[in-house]
Amino acid sequence: KPLLRKFKLDMEGLREYLDIIQSLEPLPGASFDGSEPTYVSPDVFVYSVGDEFVILLNEDGLPHLQLSSMLRDGVPSCNEKEKDYVSEKVRSASWLIRSLYQRQRTLYKVVESIVKHQQSFFRDGVTKLAPLILKDIADDIGMHESTVSRITTNKYVATPHGIFELKFFFNSGLELDDGSQVGSESVKALIKKFIAGEDPKSPLSDERLGELLKEQLKVNIARRTVAKYRTALNIPSSSKRKEHF
Structure with missing residues (x-):
């Protein structure tokens, strides 16, 4: 009513303007995205075995390195300069x-902690993803947040519910009416569903x-927040979806 009075319009005229506004694209470059799909090989596999989850590292792409037995038994007979050279190379190889061993060990510990914090996801899927931040994992395994951030960058895990980047499991939380929280990725998954x-x-x-989200999750979520999540999922507005139909 305030709009009708301010712009001296009738309801039919206002609807025409609203239809035009709803047809606009807030991300005009999105339709020109021609990127090719990226194929990944999981760095870790998580299998459901009974009531437990088993973690297996994918070491197919890693070289199996070891020092020559000749060097392990001592540097061959040679002069001091040659001994120093060989010793330096042995130290570099050992390092x-x-x-590589430490990297794999850290990756295993991080995934183990993620599985522990995200039990609901691994059992029931994306709609049960819990809020999680880097600090939670870092505190759990006794490492710095930067270490956790590095080890989860461009690393993928195969789960019973598909392949996900490890960064996917870190998401903000929305507070429910009962005081508990639900992960933002869970909300996105429900919107998609x-x-x-x-x-x-x-x-x-x-x-x-x-x-619908309030009915299912008991969470009060603003329309603009729904729109933000929908846009992040690359799903057009309801008017655009109707047009496409």
Whole structure:
């Protein structure tokens, strides 16, 4: 009513303007994205075995390095300069082997901690993903946050629910009415699920999606927040989805 008075419009005229506004694209470059799909090989596998989860590191791409038995038994007979040279190379090789072992050990500890914190996800899927931050894992395994950040960058894990980047498991939380929290990725997964099951002739508005989320999760979520999550999922607005239909 304030808009009708301010712009001296009738309801039909206002609807025409609203239809134009809803047809606009806030991310005009999105339709020109021509990137090729990226294929990844998981660095870690998590299998469900009974009531437990088993973690296996994928070491197919890692070289199996070891020092020559000749060097382990001592540097061959040679002069001091040659001995120093060989000793330096042995130290460098030993350092590389230890570093690779430490990297794998750290990766295992990080994934083990993620599985512990995200038990609901590994049992039931994305809609049960809990809020989690780097500090939670760092404190759990006794390492610095920067170490956890490095080891989870561009690393992928194969789970019973698909392949995910390790960074995926770190997400902010939304507070529920009972004081507990739900992960933002869980909310995105539910939005995706609701839209996948909608009537194409009458797609769900962001406001209606917010109502559905409140019914299922008992969380009050603003329409603009729903729109932000929907946009992050590269899902167009309800008016665009209806047009495409």
